[in-house]
Amino acid sequence: MSSATATMPASAQLATFWLDGDLFGVEVEHVQEVLRSQGITRVPLAPPAVAGLINLRGQVVTAIELRERLGRKPRPEGQEPVVIVIRLHGEAVSVLVDSIADVVDVNVRDFEAPPDTLDGVGRDLIRGAYKLDGQLLLALDVNRAVGT
Amino acid sequence: MDGLDDIVEEFLVESHENLDQLDQDLVALEQDPRSRERLSSIFRTIHTIKGTSGFLAFNRLEEVAHVGENLLSRLRDGALDLTPSRTSALLSMTDTIRALLAAIEASGGEGTVDVADTVALLSAALEESPAAAAAPAEEPAPVEPAPAPVEPAPVAAAPAKKAPVRKAPAKAAAKAPAKKAPVRKAPAKAAAPPVVPAPAAAPEVESIHAPAPGVIDLPAVAEVHQEVPVDVPPTPVAPAVPAEAAGDLAPEPGTPEAQSGRRAVADSTIRVDVDLLDNLMLLVGELVLTRNQIVQYVGRQNDQDLVRASQRLNLIASELQESAMKTRMQPIDHIWSKLPRVVRDLGLQCGKSVRLEMEGRDTELDKTLLEAVKDPLTHLVRNSVDHGIEDKAGRAAAGKPAEGVLTLRSRHESGQVVVEVADDGAGIDPAKIGAKAVERGLITADALTRMGPPDLLQLIFLPGFSTAAAVTNVSGRGVGMDVVKTNIEGIGGTIEVESAPGRGTVMRLRIPLTLAIVPALTIECAGDRYAIPQISLQELVALDAEKAAAAVEDVGGASVYRLRGELLPLVHLADVLGLPSDRHDGHVVIAVLSSEGRRFGLVVDRVINTEEIVVKAVSGQLKQIGLYSGATVLGDGAVALILDVQALARRALRTETTDRQEHRNALAAAAVSATERTRMLLAAIGGGRRVAIPLDTVTRLEQVRSETVERVGSREVVQYRGAILPIVRLDRHLGAYGETDREVLEVIVYADHGRSVAIVVEEILDIVDGEAAVQSDIDDLGLLGSAVIGDRVTELLDVRAAILAADPAFYTSSAPLAELPTTGFDSPAFGFDGVSPNHLTEV
Numbered sequence: 001m002s003s004a005t006a007t008m009p010a011s012a013q014l015a016t017f018w019l020d021g022d023l024f025g026v027e028v029e030h031v032q033e034v035l036r037s038q039g040i041t042r043v044p045l046a047p048p049a050v051a052g053l054i055n056l057r058g059q060v061v062t063a064i065e066l067r068e069r070l071g072r073k074p075r076p077e078g079q080e081p082v083v084i085v086i087r088l089h090g091e092a093v094s095v096l097v098d099s100i101a102d103v104v105d106v107n108v109r110d111f112e113a114p115p116d117t118l119d120g121v122g123r124d125l126i127r128g129a130y131k132l133d134g135q136l137l138l139a140l141d142v143n144r145a146v147g148t
Numbered sequence: 149m150d151g152l153d154d155i156v157e158e159f160l161v162e163s164h165e166n167l168d169q170l171d172q173d174l175v176a177l178e179q180d181p182r183s184r185e186r187l188s189s190i191f192r193t194i195h196t197i198k199g200t201s202g203f204l205a206f207n208r209l210e211e212v213a214h215v216g217e218n219l220l221s222r223l224r225d226g227a228l229d230l231t232p233s234r235t236s237a238l239l240s241m242t243d244t245i246r247a248l249l250a251a252i253e254a255s256g257g258e259g260t261v262d263v264a265d266t267v268a269l270l271s272a273a274l275e276e277s278p279a280a281a282a283a284p285a286e287e288p289a290p291v292e293p294a295p296a297p298v299e300p301a302p303v304a305a306a307p308a309k310k311a312p313v314r315k316a317p318a319k320a321a322a323k324a325p326a327k328k329a330p331v332r333k334a335p336a337k338a339a340a341p342p343v344v345p346a347p348a349a350a351p352e353v354e355s356i357h358a359p360a361p362g363v364i365d366l367p368a369v370a371e372v373h374q375e376v377p378v379d380v381p382p383t384p385v386a387p388a389v390p391a392e393a394a395g396d397l398a399p400e401p402g403t404p405e406a407q408s409g410r411r412a413v414a415d416s417t418i419r420v421d422v423d424l425l426d427n428l429m430l431l432v433g434e435l436v437l438t439r440n441q442i443v444q445y446v447g448r449q450n451d452q453d454l455v456r457a458s459q460r461l462n463l464i465a466s467e468l469q470e471s472a473m474k475t476r477m478q479p480i481d482h483i484w485s486k487l488p489r490v491v492r493d494l495g496l497q498c499g500k501s502v503r504l505e506m507e508g509r510d511t512e513l514d515k516t517l518l519e520a521v522k523d524p525l526t527h528l529v530r531n532s533v534d535h536g537i538e539d540k541a542g543r544a545a546a547g548k549p550a551e552g553v554l555t556l557r558s559r560h561e562s563g564q565v566v567v568e569v570a571d572d573g574a575g576i577d578p579a580k581i582g583a584k585a586v587e588r589g590l591i592t593a594d595a596l597t598r599m600g601p602p603d604l605l606q607l608i609f610l611p612g613f614s615t616a617a618a619v620t621n622v623s624g625r626g627v628g629m630d631v632v633k634t635n636i637e638g639i640g641g642t643i644e645v646e647s648a649p650g651r652g653t654v655m656r657l658r659i660p661l662t663l664a665i666v667p668a669l670t671i672e673c674a675g676d677r678y679a680i681p682q683i684s685l686q687e688l689v690a691l692d693a694e695k696a697a698a699a700v701e702d703v704g705g706a707s708v709y710r711l712r713g714e715l716l717p718l719v720h721l722a723d724v725l726g727l728p729s730d731r732h733d734g735h736v737v738i739a740v741l742s743s744e745g746r747r748f749g750l751v752v753d754r755v756i757n758t759e760e761i762v763v764k765a766v767s768g769q770l771k772q773i774g775l776y777s778g779a780t781v782l783g784d785g786a787v788a789l790i791l792d793v794q795a796l797a798r799r800a801l802r803t804e805t806t807d808r809q810e811h812r813n814a815l816a817a818a819a820v821s822a823t824e825r826t827r828m829l830l831a832a833i834g835g836g837r838r839v840a841i842p843l844d845t846v847t848r849l850e851q852v853r854s855e856t857v858e859r860v861g862s863r864e865v866v867q868y869r870g871a872i873l874p875i876v877r878l879d880r881h882l883g884a885y886g887e888t889d890r891e892v893l894e895v896i897v898y899a900d901h902g903r904s905v906a907i908v909v910e911e912i913l914d915i916v917d918g919e920a921a922v923q924s925d926i927d928d929l930g931l932l933g934s935a936v937i938g939d940r941v942t943e944l945l946d947v948r949a950a951i952l953a954a955d956p957a958f959y960t961s962s963a964p965l966a967e968l969p970t971t972g973f974d975s976p977a978f979g980f981d982g983v984s985p986n987h988l989t990e991v
Contacts, residue, residue: 043776046773
């Protein structure tokens with residue numbers, strides 16, 4: 001699963017979103033839908049990255065706080081997260097991000113593996129960066145980001 | 149129809165489907181006699197029926213199909229042309245096949261259905277030379293008219309295709325009883341099996357058509373039964389008739405269409421894609437949630453019509469839900485039925501004699517779950533036979549009967565299916581497990597010393613663990629208990645192991661009903677709502693601040709509540725969840741829960757409602773927390789977590805005492821588990837002395853006001869529930885110096901053979917599991933000895949002596965002083981007046 005880099009197609013479409021000032025992207029085929037912020041039921045004693053559970057039209061879906069998962073600082077008070085519902089192996093999981101951005105066509109020529117200086121959780125969860133004009137697009141490893 | 153085995157049933161369903169196709173094809177062929185495609189299709193169908201019937205040894209069926217196949221193959225190859233007479237012959241073949249299938253379905257055999265005519269007809273059609281095709285009228289004429297009255301219907305009524313096709317079987321069916329009817333009477337006189345000739349059947353078809361079912365009335369049944377042993381050839385059909393008449397046909401004998409039982413299998417079952425059922429279940433779940441929402445909303449309205457409509461919706465949704473659930477349920481016997489063979493073969497292989505007993509084989513569970521537990525269950529059974537049960541010599545040495553007993557039990561409990569695999573073998577020795585685990589490097593020796601027997605038993609679920617001395621070819625092929633555990637947990641279940649060395653092992657699977665809809669109590673804690681499955685809930689107790697302050701007590705740091713005299717350990721949900729409770733007014737709401745036979749009180753902030761919830765699985769990550777069995781969507785769309793009562797109980801009842809204490813207790817418990825551990829009530833009697841009283845002699849704990857104590861002669865008595873109880877003051881009895889002049893006396897009521905005494909102590913301390921054996925015989929008058937319980941020397945009360953001190957006639961006279969109320973458990977005890985437990989019975 002993590003060998004996505006090896007088999008990466010020449011071009012791909014990434015759904016992008018903002019998180020703590022960075023632009024991230026996930027393969028568009030993994031994204032089921034995007035929801036405005038909605039009621040989240042917290043789960044006491046759950047791992048810190050689990051923000052809680054949301055009701056997705058009757059289906060109970062775990063919500064992952066991506067800021068926590070990536071070791072970023074908590075979202076400022078009053079800023080409502082956006083929920084991206086991701087479908088992996090037939091199961092829906094959702095991640096909380098700051099705001100949603102465009103779907104971007106990226107070319108594999110613009111891709112670079114993470115710099116050697118990147119360590120910690122970032123190294124595990126970020127596959128690399130696409131060099132867009134004036135902006136780096138960080139490719140999120142979805143499987144790892146929402147996995148346990 | 150129960151006797152039909154699955155293969156035959158499958159064959160019948162399939163053949164009926166095929167025959168329907170055949171009818172259509174033959175009728176279409178009439179229109180277009182040269183269609184190769186149709187002929188091929190017909191040929192294939194007949195070929196299939198022939199093949200299977202040969203395999204199932206339905207010889208007459210095979211014979212008909214075989215001749216028909218010959219004819220069809222010639223037709224298909226173009227060697228013969230399809231003439232009307234040949235078409236008739238083929239249609240006649242279809243009817244005969246139907247009749248045979250009907251007989252097979254009704255009786256399991258081919259009955260007396262005659263195939264000779266049809267075979268003759270088909271052979272004639274086959275012999276019929278192409279040249280003679282023009283003149284078939286003369287020769288086959290006597291034969292052909294017979295089926296003719298039956299067949300014209302479909303042929304003539306070709307425009308309405310379906311209708312004639314449906315009628316044909318009706319007639320065919322009528323024809324069969326028509327034939328049987330004379331047969332039934334005939335054998336009584338002469339047992340003459342001259343099967344009714346075809347011409348005779350033909351005219352009768354019309355007249356018997358309607359009355360036929362009516363003819364098979366009850367007296368006839370009796371008559372036929374008597375005949376059974378008499379006649380030989382027609383026997384198969386004789387039982388067939390009563391079977392239909394008494395069974396399937398009974399409810400609808402009046403309808404002319406009432407046909408043989410054939411319809412029952414072919415038309416009353418339908419194969420449905422499991423995905424479709426899943427989807428149906430999901431939708432029903434949604435409907436139930438929406439129903440909850442509407443019912444909640446309507447509850448706030450005054451519109452009577454709306455209320456009525458919502459009540460109806462409520463009812464229908466419940467019924468629909470139940471039916472939808474049932475579509476997916478199958479008895480566990482489906483997977484159990486092959487286990488007797490497994491046990492027998494394995495027993496032989498291992499040189500052991502093992503008897504398999506099954507309890508609860510009709511317990512139903514979801515089809516997908518059934519599939520999922522099949523392999524783990526088989527593995528557990530194999531394990532039990534291979535490792536659990538000793539060989540004959542071993543059993544003899546242990547003083548057990550040579551035959552080992554393996555028991556499978558299953559039942560529904562707390563919205564789960566519990567499946568147990570229990571054997572009466574050697575059990576699992578925790579010490580051996582521990583040593584093995586250290587040897588294999590699975591745990592450190594240091595860790596071992598800190599583990600109690602229950603934890604040690606858990607080690608068998610570690611990957612790479614095996615206690616088998618030698619890897620046999622039966623088990624131990626690399627599939628370990630870890631795989632079983634993973635599989636069970638994969639479907640959201642749990643596995644527990646219980647073992648008493650020398651007495652056997654119980655492996656207990658708890659399988660949730662995923663997608664299940666269960667009644668639940670919703671409660672609030674720290675501002676969030678949680679659901680508790682109703683099935684674990686015994687009652688609710690609400691205490692206002694004043695009562696709570698008095699009634700919630702403390703045993704060595706663990707809070708308890710005296711629920712009608714019994715100490716109920718309390719668990720504060722907010723503490724368990726690690727959240728601050730938002731209830732600060734001193735009120736205490738206790739949900740009394742039971743799990744695995746143990747009771748505890750869960751203290752919550754507020755009780756909200758009872759409602760039906762749809763259980764949704766939560767991700768493995770959340771399941772690992774071990775507090776939630778799932779989640780649900782409440783009426784207002786919010787998600788609520790479902791509390792796992794079993795896990796809560798395990799967690800909570802562990803923190804009741806220190807770990808060290810628990811391990812000692814567990815060790816002691818394991819040591820005496822063979823001889824029934826004794827529960828002891830600890831009481832202080834003053835002067836720092838503690839006595840232990842076996843709990844099984846205690847019926848109730850009470851508080852009695854001092855001023856209610858009266859005297860009869862030199863003895864003290866107290867009136868208690870309409871009876872007069874003699875009092876024994878333990879402090880005086882044992883020469884301790886307790887506080888006198890107490891306003892409220894702590895009383896232990898002891899009852900036996902209808903007589904009761906009240907034992908007064910200074911304070912009730914705790915209930916512990918202890919060993920009854922005397923550990924020191926330093927005793928005194930009125931004591932049996934002493935033991936160390938909970939780090940303190942505790943005196944063991946000689947209950948008999950104490951009671952005799954109060955009531956010398958207690959054991960000698962059987963005449964009760966007065967009847968003890970036996971149903972007093974639902975009235976609040978003295979001293980707790982006003983604390984009325986709020987039973988939740990009607991929900």
